[in-house]
Amino acid sequence: MDLTPESLARELTRRTELIHDEIEQAMAKAAANVEGRGKVYCTPGESPYETQQSRKAPFITGFLRSKMASDVILDGHDIVGRVGNSASYAVMVHEGTSRMGGRPFILDAIEDEKEKTAAILAAGGAKGCR
Amino acid sequence: MIEDIKTAAIAALKADAALAALLGGQHVYPGHVARTQQIPGCYVTGSDSSATLPGYASTKHRKNSPTLQVDVFHAGTSLQAGNVAKAVNAALLGAPLTGTYGWSSTTTEQFEEDGRLQHRLIRFRFGYSIQD
Numbered sequence: 001m002d003l004t005p006e007s008l009a010r011e012l013t014r015r016t017e018l019i020h021d022e023i024e025q026a027m028a029k030a031a032a033n034v035e036g037r038g039k040v041y042c043t044p045g046e047s048p049y050e051t052q053q054s055r056k057a058p059f060i061t062g063f064l065r066s067k068m069a070s071d072v073i074l075d076g077h078d079i080v081g082r083v084g085n086s087a088s089y090a091v092m093v094h095e096g097t098s099r100m101g102g103r104p105f106i107l108d109a110i111e112d113e114k115e116k117t118a119a120i121l122a123a124g125g126a127k128g129c130r
Numbered sequence: 131m132i133e134d135i136k137t138a139a140i141a142a143l144k145a146d147a148a149l150a151a152l153l154g155g156q157h158v159y160p161g162h163v164a165r166t167q168q169i170p171g172c173y174v175t176g177s178d179s180s181a182t183l184p185g186y187a188s189t190k191h192r193k194n195s196p197t198l199q200v201d202v203f204h205a206g207t208s209l210q211a212g213n214v215a216k217a218v219n220a221a222l223l224g225a226p227l228t229g230t231y232g233w234s235s236t237t238t239e240q241f242e243e244d245g246r247l248q249h250r251l252i253r254f255r256f257g258y259s260i261q262d
Contacts (some may be wrong), residue, residue, distance in 0.1 A: 033180050036260060091240060092240070093239055095240055095249070095251050096201065096251070097161075097242055097249065098164065098169075098203055098245055098247055098249065098250075099164055099238075100164075101162050101175075102251070107253075111195070
């Protein structure tokens with residue numbers, strides 16, 4: 001490689017883009033992993049909420065589980081992984097109401113997968129640096 | 131430990147004059163609102179989980195992931211409910227309970243159309259050390 005200021009700048013830009021792309025892909029994978037955990041938490045027989053007194057998995061027809069989704073958005077230099085649910089009543093199930101305790105299936109999934117999320121992102125960053 | 135923290139949090143919130151003024155009394159209770167049905171009111175729940183740290187065999191140290199949740203229900207305006215949530219935050223973040231550290235919180239806002247109730251959910255995160 002010619003070590004001119006221009007070639008060095010090009011190489012740095014290329015490597016920056018490479019790291020960015022790898023982390024973006026890793027973020028998609030991490031968000032999908034959390035989405036999967038959220039689906040598990042909406043599944044009878046596998047939901048942690050069933051072990052709590054007088055509680056059930058947030059499941060009747062499977063609609064809530066089917067509306068779990070994840071994606072990645074770019075906000076300037078930030079790479080943001082998003083996990084959510086588009087069912088109209090999802091927020092009531094998640095946050096609870098005056099008649100029903102909450103079952104925060106997304107927040108719990110994020111918390112419970114925190115270490116795996118960090119590992120996926122670290123692996124993506126390391127791959128981009130090679 | 132989380133039971134002690136819940137008890138201490140309820141005592142701290144009951145002792146807060148600003149919060150009592152907003153609620154019209156010391157309306158702070160353990161458990162879900164359905165049990166007491168006092169509105170406006172604050173309802174305190176919490177849970178924790180722990181896992182052994184490396185070297186547990188000799189040190190007996192655990193890491194903990196406790197959460198404390200305060201549900202605020204108010205039949206008034208969004209501003210009124212928000213003020214109660216602010217007072218709860220000020221009371222618990224301003225004077226961390228004994229034996230705990232690193233308090234932070236997030237608040238979400240809901241409105242129950244059928245009951246015309248404002249609902250503010252405040253989740254507190256913090257830490258404490260446990261040696262078995």
